[in-house]
Amino acid sequence: MLNTNDIMETIRMIQDDHLDIRTITMGISLLDCCDSDIDVSCQKVYNKITRLAKDLVKTGEDIEKKYGIPIINKRISVTPIAMLVGASGGDPVKYALTLEKAANAVGVNFLGGYSALVHKGFAAGDLELIRSIPEALAVTDHVCSSVNIGSTKAGINLDAVKLMGQIVRQASERTADRDCIGAAKLVIFCNAPEDNPFMAGAFHGPGEPDCVINVGVSGPGVVRAALAKFGQDKNITEIADIIKKTAFKITRMGQLVGTEASQRLGVPFGIVDLSLAPTPEVGDSVAYILEEIGLEKCGCHGTTATLAMLNDAVKKGGVMASSMVGGLSGAFIPVSEDAGMIAAARCGSLKIEKLEAMTAVCSVGLDMICVPGDTPAEVISAVIADEAAIGMINSKTTAVRLIPAIGKQVGDELEFGGLLGSGPVMALNTYSPAKFINRGGHIPAPIQSLKN
Amino acid sequence: MRAVITVIGQDRPGILARVSTECAQVNANVRDMTQSILKDVFTMIMVVDISELKGSFSDFVDQMKQVGEEMQVSIHVMHEDIFNSMHRI
Numbered sequence: 001m002l003n004t005n006d007i008m009e010t011i012r013m014i015q016d017d018h019l020d021i022r023t024i025t026m027g028i029s030l031l032d033c034c035d036s037d038i039d040v041s042c043q044k045v046y047n048k049i050t051r052l053a054k055d056l057v058k059t060g061e062d063i064e065k066k067y068g069i070p071i072i073n074k075r076i077s078v079t080p081i082a083m084l085v086g087a088s089g090g091d092p093v094k095y096a097l098t099l100e101k102a103a104n105a106v107g108v109n110f111l112g113g114y115s116a117l118v119h120k121g122f123a124a125g126d127l128e129l130i131r132s133i134p135e136a137l138a139v140t141d142h143v144c145s146s147v148n149i150g151s152t153k154a155g156i157n158l159d160a161v162k163l164m165g166q167i168v169r170q171a172s173e174r175t176a177d178r179d180c181i182g183a184a185k186l187v188i189f190c191n192a193p194e195d196n197p198f199m200a201g202a203f204h205g206p207g208e209p210d211c212v213i214n215v216g217v218s219g220p221g222v223v224r225a226a227l228a229k230f231g232q233d234k235n236i237t238e239i240a241d242i243i244k245k246t247a248f249k250i251t252r253m254g255q256l257v258g259t260e261a262s263q264r265l266g267v268p269f270g271i272v273d274l275s276l277a278p279t280p281e282v283g284d285s286v287a288y289i290l291e292e293i294g295l296e297k298c299g300c301h302g303t304t305a306t307l308a309m310l311n312d313a314v315k316k317g318g319v320m321a322s323s324m325v326g327g328l329s330g331a332f333i334p335v336s337e338d339a340g341m342i343a344a345a346r347c348g349s350l351k352i353e354k355l356e357a358m359t360a361v362c363s364v365g366l367d368m369i370c371v372p373g374d375t376p377a378e379v380i381s382a383v384i385a386d387e388a389a390i391g392m393i394n395s396k397t398t399a400v401r402l403i404p405a406i407g408k409q410v411g412d413e414l415e416f417g418g419l420l421g422s423g424p425v426m427a428l429n430t431y432s433p434a435k436f437i438n439r440g441g442h443i444p445a446p447i448q449s450l451k452n
Numbered sequence: 453m454r455a456v457i458t459v460i461g462q463d464r465p466g467i468l469a470r471v472s473t474e475c476a477q478v479n480a481n482v483r484d485m486t487q488s489i490l491k492d493v494f495t496m497i498m499v500v501d502i503s504e505l506k507g508s509f510s511d512f513v514d515q516m517k518q519v520g521e522e523m524q525v526s527i528h529v530m531h532e533d534i535f536n537s538m539h540r541i
Contacts, residue, residue, distance in 0.1 A: 002456065002499065002532065002535050002536070002539075003539070004486055004497055006535055006538070006539040007456055007458065007497055007535055008458075008495075008497075009539075010530075010534065010535055010538055010539075011458055011460075011528060015526075062510065065509075065510045065513050066509060066510070066513075066530075066531045067530055067531055067533070067534040068513070068528050068529070068530035068531075068534065069530075069534065249538045249539070252537045252538045253534070253537070253538060255537065256533060256534060256537040256538075
């Protein structure tokens with residue numbers, strides 16, 4: 001028999017602590033849509049997406065109703081479009097417009113995969129796609145883009161790093177009248193996972209099946225509430241245990257929803273991504289979890305240690321709750337999407353250097369950070385290089401999503417709205433790394449022994 | 453197939469009567485129930501069998517939500533699987 005306390009706990013998690021399923025993401029392979037004629041290729045892409053995903057949104061809504069748990073986004077990820085451009089040639093923006101049309105037709109919130117994988121070098125279609133990213137993100141609303149520029153096995157493609165600094169700036173400049181939203185839809189990865197359901201970095205890797213359902217859970221609010229309720233006067237071992245138990249419960253929701261969605265849609269179930277994904281809502285912040293553990297303000301000394309413990313405990317709890325775990329799985333720290341991070345950045349406690357250190361022990365990287373509008377492309381490239389180096393050496397995924405706030409300075413703010421939130425412009429070190437970045441070439445893959 | 457109905461709100465006469473009547477009308481069979489009042493806050497948990505439900509589960513969810521709004525209490529109807537999967541290994 002169901003226990004009254006268990007029932008009330010679930011209701012409280014959803015009602016008061018913002019427990020939700022962040023996204024059901026359908027991964028769709030477009031490899032069979034390649035054609036030497038780009039218009040034929042686009043038509044096939046449109047047909048395949050709208051055929052496979054026609055019931056995705058409706059199914060999400062039905063499951064939401066059945067279990068009473070909000071499913072915030074329904075999304076699609078596709079094969080990196082650079083592969084199609086390689087086969088078809090032509091203007092890659094045609095693909096972006098096709099993806100936008102397909103996203104609108106099936107009613108999803110985002111569609112990711114306007115991507116290129118260039119960690120070892122540029123193949124046919126890669127450079128064309130990368131150069132078209134600013135235009136593609138300016139003329140579409142739902143399309144998201146990502147570029148993988150490094151990996152532990154391949155090293156870091158410094159030519160791509162240099163180019164991406166310029167592309168990030170251009171993406172911002174092209175959308176300066178819309179709070180530079182273009183750059184908020186562009187992620188630069190090292191060690192990008194092929195099955196990530198979260199945006200803007202989702203794409204459907206070439207090693208994935210034809211169509212698959214991946215689920216991303218949320219739940220920082222639930223973890224914070226559990227610590228506030230049971231964590232007073234507990235030592236850090238006990239705190240880690242509370243986080244593990246809570247992560248288990250959150251992930252079970254993801255597993256349930258993913259299994260059900262995959263059955264209803266007749267598509268194989270891929271993975272649950274165990275990430276603690278914050279939203280700008282006040283109760284739903286990763287920074288507030290760290291503060292609940294005992295930091296006066298996120299960003300102070302002790303932040304890296306508490307975050308490392310949190311990230312690890314979330315994984316330990318989540319892994320047992322799901323049959324297949326993947327994606328980015330860990331705690332996210334996107335500044336503009338997290339009320340506690342925004343507050344910490346505003347008051348000066350959280351700085352870019354600390355954020356960089358935090359990315360060495362948690363999921364993803366320097367995410368949704370607004371930087372001064374006059375930041376040179378080389379500085380953005382160097383931030384990307386630093387972050388990629390952390391990922392490469394530590395065999396983990398790292399990413400950079402910086403938004404150069406065109407026409408704005410430190411202290412100003414950008415307002416993206418919705419899940420993307422709003423962010424204060426944060427200071428970067430202004431000394432120039434231009435000579436390093438302009439050298440180009442490739443940082444060789446790191447040695448995997450002698451770990452010091 | 454069973455669903456869990458939870459009702460939380462200010463205590464007043466007729467809440468239980470109204471919720472059970474709604475259940476009876478759509479052929480949702482009440483299997484178990486617990487109810488308590490703490491400092492005037494009415495909390496009720498009802499487990500109902502929905503295998504013979506008239507109409508769709510989705511409509512039942514909407515209908516009960518509407519009833520909650522009318523009675524100024526919060527009513528949630530959720531499939532029991534969500535509780536089983538969260539709290540049982």
